[in-house]
Amino acid sequence: MIKTNFITGFLAICLVVCSTLLHAAGSDSEQHEAHVHGEALLLIAIEGDALEIEFISPAMNLVGFEHQPANAQQEQAVEAAIGSLRQPDLVFSIPSAAKCVPVSIEVESPLAEHGDHHDHEGEAHTDFTAHYRFRCSAISYLEMIDVKLFKQFPGTEVIEVQSISKRGQQKIDLTPGQSRLEL
Amino acid sequence: MAILSLALKSLLNRRFTASLVLLSIALSVALLLGVERLRVESRNSFANTISGTDLVVGARSGAINLLLYSVFRIGDATNNISWKSYKKFSEHSLVKWTIPISLGDSHRGYRVMGTNRDYFRFYKYANKRSLSFHQGRPFEEVYQAVLGHEVAGELDYRMGQEIVIAHGAGKTSFTLHDDKPFKVVGILEPTGTPVDRTVHVPLEGIEAIHVDWVAGRQVRGLNISADEALEKDLTPKAITAFLVGLKSKIATFRVQREINDYRKEPLLAVLPGVALQQLWDLISVAENALLIITLLVVAVGLIGILTVMLASLNERRREMAILRSVGARPGHILLLVTGEGLLLSLIGIAAGLLLLYAGLFLAQTYIETHYGLHLPIGLPSLREWLILVLVGTSALIVGLIPGYRAYRYSLADGMSIRI
Numbered sequence: 313m314i315k316t317n318f319i320t321g322f323l324a325i326c327l328v329v330c331s332t333l334l335h336a337a338g339s340d341s342e343q344h345e346a347h348v349h350g351e352a353l354l355l356i357a358i359e360g361d362a363l364e365i366e367f368i369s370p371a372m373n374l375v376g377f378e379h380q381p382a383n384a385q386q387e388q389a390v391e392a393a394i395g396s397l398r399q400p401d402l403v404f405s406i407p408s409a410a411k412c413v414p415v416s417i418e419v420e421s422p423l424a425e426h427g428d429h430h431d432h433e434g435e436a437h438t439d440f441t442a443h444y445r446f447r448c449s450a451i452s453y454l455e456m457i458d459v460k461l462f463k464q465f466p467g468t469e470v471i472e473v474q475s476i477s478k479r480g481q482q483k484i485d486l487t488p489g490q491s492r493l494e495l
Numbered sequence: 496m497a498i499l500s501l502a503l504k505s506l507l508n509r510r511f512t513a514s515l516v517l518l519s520i521a522l523s524v525a526l527l528l529g530v531e532r533l534r535v536e537s538r539n540s541f542a543n544t545i546s547g548t549d550l551v552v553g554a555r556s557g558a559i560n561l562l563l564y565s566v567f568r569i570g571d572a573t574n575n576i577s578w579k580s581y582k583k584f585s586e587h588s589l590v591k592w593t594i595p596i597s598l599g600d601s602h603r604g605y606r607v608m609g610t611n612r613d614y615f616r617f618y619k620y621a622n623k624r625s626l627s628f629h630q631g632r633p634f635e636e637v638y639q640a641v642l643g644h645e646v647a648g649e650l651d652y653r654m655g656q657e658i659v660i661a662h663g664a665g666k667t668s669f670t671l672h673d674d675k676p677f678k679v680v681g682i683l684e685p686t687g688t689p690v691d692r693t694v695h696v697p698l699e700g701i702e703a704i705h706v707d708w709v710a711g712r713q714v715r716g717l718n719i720s721a722d723e724a725l726e727k728d729l730t731p732k733a734i735t736a737f738l739v740g741l742k743s744k745i746a747t748f749r750v751q752r753e754i755n756d757y758r759k760e761p762l763l764a765v766l767p768g769v770a771l772q773q774l775w776d777l778i779s780v781a782e783n784a785l786l787i788i789t790l791l792v793v794a795v796g797l798i799g800i801l802t803v804m805l806a807s808l809n810e811r812r813r814e815m816a817i818l819r820s821v822g823a824r825p826g827h828i829l830l831l832v833t834g835e836g837l838l839l840s841l842i843g844i845a846a847g848l849l850l851l852y853a854g855l856f857l858a859q860t861y862i863e864t865h866y867g868l869h870l871p872i873g874l875p876s877l878r879e880w881l882i883l884v885l886v887g888t889s890a891l892i893v894g895l896i897p898g899y900r901a902y903r904y905s906l907a908d909g910m911s912i913r914i
Binding site for chain 2: 355357358359360362364366474476480481482483484
């Protein structure tokens with residue numbers, strides 16, 4: 313039993329080390345963002361009547377795997393994640409008093425497109441990004457945003473929020489128990 | 496009321512032990528409040544140093560590291576960034592202003608910072624306050640310097656004086672750029688930030704004092720005089736970092752990403768507010784440890800009261816019995832003993848406050864000059880009052896323990912106690 317554990321451990325270490333080496337070999341001058349499973353990044357900027365939100369998350373948190381979908385079930389999971397991200401109401405709750413209307417919604421998934429994805433400018437990142445732009449006619453009422461991403465994507469444990477608002481630049485870590493962001 | 500005066504007199508009767516206990520309480524309370532005040536004020540001081548800057552850009556290292564060396568002059572840069580990269584981003588369509596920063600030299604222990612005139616126009620601290628001049632004006636020529644308020648005050652420098660910059664950031668550097676002195680043309684108003692402890696010179700000045708230097712040493716025989724240096728191209732090749740103000744705050748993340756993804760040079764752009772928060776997250780572990788230690792010190796002080804009171808109870812059983820015989824009820828005995836403990840703690844807390852303010856008063860100048868931290872002497876904050884109330888309440892609870900024992904004794908003991 314101990315022996316098996318040892319071998320598994322050894323294999324795990326080898327996998328980590330080997331993949332790092334491969335990664336390093338493959339990327340000459342490439343830039344890599346930090347990528348930690350369970351963690352995601354939410355960028356929020358408010359100015360004038362504009363509210364911009366960007367959500368960047370490892371695919372693992374959203375669909376549970378980070379390779380091209382191999383079967384119909386996985387394809388469905390990717391489609392579902394994109395579908396949810398395209399509906400801002402499902403992922404954020406913005407006070408209705410602020411009268412925010414979405415102007416543009418862009419969702420990018422590393423797993424959605426089929427075909428020769430590996431040659432995509434040599435980048436091998438597996439982060440979903442969702443970019444939302446809102447116009448808020450009563451932005452002074454925008455005092456908080458409730459982040460519903462934890463409920464929508466239970467694989468998410470921590471969301472680091474960086475925000476720029478009238479209160480200046482802030483950073484706060486949200487968790488499923490503390491999902492409300494004061495602005 | 497009679498019981499209170501009795502408690503006071505009883506304490507006075509045992510003034511030596513009582514004053515020792517009082518001292519331990521006072522010291523622990525002063526320590527607790529001092530740590531709390533230091534924590535709050537150091538945060539304020541950091542937060543007040545930079546205001547209105549959207550991004551800080553430097554060589555790729557860590558966000559906290561970059562913020563510390565570029566804005567707070569703590570530690571050194573891991574690497575410089577090229578002038579070309581700086582030029583490129585300073586001309587970016589979304590960028591309103593930039594302030595280049597070049598660090599690495601010093602003047603008698605104070606950091607020398609190379610920058611340009613935009614620094615005096617755009618740098619803001621505290622609540623978007625601009626720098627203002629106590630005397631003089633921004634530098635215009637290569638060999639001119641503007642001093643922070645503290646530099647001028649501590650070293651007793653006047654306008655028009657010539658100063659020599661030392662190579663490196665040490666307090667006692669032996670390599671001086673003494674062939675190219677700088678003339679003081681301006682002294683800034685105090686800001687309560689690291690600006691006060693900085694000597695500002697033009698970027699070209701930094702370049703000029705290093706024209707006859709190669710690889711950190713002055714080349715023998717290659718003496719280029721101050722005037723000759725002026726004829727050379729004094730555009731810097733590299734700077735340490737730059738601050739960025741954007742036309743629109745909403746573009747902050749976009750510009751940040753663009754800088755971080757810049758392929759020609761590994762750059763790092765951080766949001767100062769976010770990096771500062773990261774610093775707090777890091778420091779809060781140590782802060783909490785410190786808070787726990789000081790709370791334990793207070794607990795030790797309170798246990799000291801408890802020990803002394805319990806130990807004296809046995810000696811005082813006859814006293815209690817006499818009080819009972821002249822009509823005191825057991826409840827009175829409880830009140831007397833608990834009141835003594837509470838009185839002792841309250842006087843201790845008051846003495847602790849006094850000690851704190853005396854300490855602040857004495858150490859204020861020293862801390863300000865040596866650590867750059869301004870500790871205002873103001874009334875205790877809400878949090879500090881809460882701490883005091885908490886200490887007082889615990890003292891009351893602690894005082895109840897000997898009080899209760901005295902109450903039990905007074906019920907059981909008659910007049911003839913054998914001790």
